[in-house]
Amino acid sequence: MKKLKFQTPTGMHDILPEDERYFQEIYKVVKEIADFYRFQKIETPILEDTELFSRGIGMTTDIVQKEMFTFKTRGGDFLTLRPEGTAPIIRAYFQHGFKNLPQPVKLWYFSPFFRYERPQLGRFRQFWQFGFEVIGEESSVIDAQLILIFSNILKELGFQNLVLKINSLGDSNCRPYYRKVLTSYFKSKVNVLCQDCRRRLKENPLRILDCKEERCQQIVSQAPQILDYLCEACKAHFKEVLEFLEDLGISYYLDPFLVRGLDYYTRTVFEIFEEGEKGKAVGALAGGGRYDNLAKIIGDEEIPAAGGAGGIERIIILLKEKKMKPPVEKKPKVFLAQIGGEARKKALKLLEVFREAKIPVAESLGRNSLKSQMRVADALGVKYTLVLGQKEAIEGKILVKDMISGKQKIIPLKRVVSFIKKKI
C-alpha cells in the first residue's frame, strides 16, 4: 500500500470513535471515584517552563535526560511538553495560593502527556493519564488510601488479578547514607555495569536499581536494600501503610528495588500491574507514591504530598485483550424522514424541538428518497419513523409509522413530540 504523505507523528495516535468509547468509560469510573473521595478536577497547560520538570523530576532521570519534548519559543523561553502531571500541579498549588485553603488539597486530572520514548507495546510518545494528588498531609493513611483508590478504579474497570508492588525510599534523613552504601557496592562491580549505569553511579546510584539491562539487573538483585537503612520515622510510616493495606485486604508484594522513574519520591512508592503475559508486557497500569520534597524544590516550602497516576492506553490494551467492551451508546428510538424541500426545512426545525425535549432522534437530512431513508431507519432498529412529506409539511401534519406493527397514522405536527414522549 502506498504510504500516505501525512500520518500521526511516531509514537502518537488518533483516538478513533471506537477507542473514544473506552476513554469515556474510564473517565466515568475515574470521575465517580474522584467525586466520592472529594477530589477536585484540575487541568494545567500542556506546556510548562523546562526547569519545572528538570528540577522537579530530577536531572538524573531518563525522562529529563532523554525523553522531554523541549523547544525554544520565539521569545527565547525554553518550554517543555509536560511529561507528567505532578510537578505542574505543585506549581499551580503555589501559584494560586492553595496553601491558604484547608489542607490537604485533593486534586485529580485526566490529561495527555508527552515523553520521547522508543515506541513499543504500552509505550507511546503521547499518552493519557488519570492522576490523583493529595497535597498538605503526611499521614500514612493517605498513601494507603491512594493505593486503594487506584485499585478500586482498576477493579471497577474489570481487572481481577492485580499485583501491587510497594517499597519505601526513605527521606532526606536516611537516604543519603543508603546512597553511600549503594555507591560503594556498585563501585565494586563497575566493570560489569552498562555504560548508562556507570554514568548513573556518579550521578545517582539509585537510578541503577531501575536499569532494564540483564547484566545490571543481576548485580542489582544482590545489592543492599533500602528497607534495611530506613530511619525510625520512615520505618514507622511504612509499617503503618502496610498495616492499612492489610486491614483493607489489599495484598502487596514488597519490592526492595522499586525506585520509579522520577526523583521526587520520598517514603512510599508503588506500582500496580495486571498478572499474566500481556499484563507483564504492557507494564505498570498505575504508579505513584509520596513526594514530600517536591514542594520545597518548586515553591521553596516544605509541604508533604502523595499521589499517583494510571496509564489509560495501557488499560485499554488490556481491556481489549480481555474482550471487555465498554457499553454501547444508546441508539435513538425515533427516525425522522423527509421528502421534498418544504419538508426538509420543517424537519430541520422539528429536530430542534426534539433536542430541547431531550428525545434522541436520528435523521438523514441529506437524502431525498424515502426508500433510502427507510433503509437507514431499519438499520438503526428504531421503534418509530416519522415521515414528513410535502403534503404533510404544508398541512402542518406528520405521519408516524410504528416499525414493529407496521401501523401508521397521521397526527398534527404540533403534537408529535408529546405523542412520541408518551410512546417511548
Ligand code: HAM
Ligand atoms: P509514571 O509511572 O511515570 O508516574 O506514569 C504513570 C503511569 O502512566 C504508568 O504507570 C503508565 O501506566 C503510564 N505511562 C507512563 N509512561 C507511558 C508511556 N510512554 N506510554 C503509555 N503510558 C505511559 C507519573 O507520571 C507520576 N506523575 C505519577 C504520580 C502522581 N506520582 C505522584 N503523583
